[in-house]
Amino acid sequence: MIIIETVVKVQRGNKKEWWILIVTLLALLLFFLLTHFLSIYPGGYSFDKQSGEVLIGKGADIQRVALSTDNELKIALLESEIIYLKTLWYVGLLFTATCLIGTLTFRRLKLKKVILLTASIYVVLAILLSISYANSLFSIESLINNLLK
Numbered sequence: 001m002i003i004i005e006t007v008v009k010v011q012r013g014n015k016k017e018w019w020i021l022i023v024t025l026l027a028l029l030l031f032f033l034l035t036h037f038l039s040i041y042p043g044g045y046s047f048d049k050q051s052g053e054v055l056i057g058k059g060a061d062i063q064r065v066a067l068s069t070d071n072e073l074k075i076a077l078l079e080s081e082i083i084y085l086k087t088l089w090y091v092g093l094l095f096t097a098t099c100l101i102g103t104l105t106f107r108r109l110k111l112k113k114v115i116l117l118t119a120s121i122y123v124v125l126a127i128l129l130s131i132s133y134a135n136s137l138f139s140i141e142s143l144i145n146n147l148l149k
Helices: 004-010 015-038 072-108 112-148
Strands: 045-050 054-058 061-066
Touching: 015 072, 045 072, 061 112, 072 112
Parallel strands: none
Antiparallel strands: 045 054, 054 061
């Protein structure tokens, strides 16, 4: 009987863990909405084509680039890089939220070795993701500088 009660207590968790889970999911949703609609993310680049010119924004700073035949390939590459940057941001958010929720679950199930393994994998992949993100930011900056010349 004691074993069954212990398993039930471990599976239900406590209110603090539920609140952490809810707050994590709400923060994830908020970051997704801010990124999608307002381009608020590290780098903060936005891209919009309007009647013969391209608007490239970084936060409140918006630069106009006139479309021409020699710039079309660079503009397509820039648009692709900005989409890739946003995708990396989304992946980083999902990955972080997944690791937090997994760590809470493993902690509740008292699996210390799995928590350490998850944290180790998270650190390695976070470093790789950060390096890729920085490279993408550098590429976008160089493309914008080439377009403005």
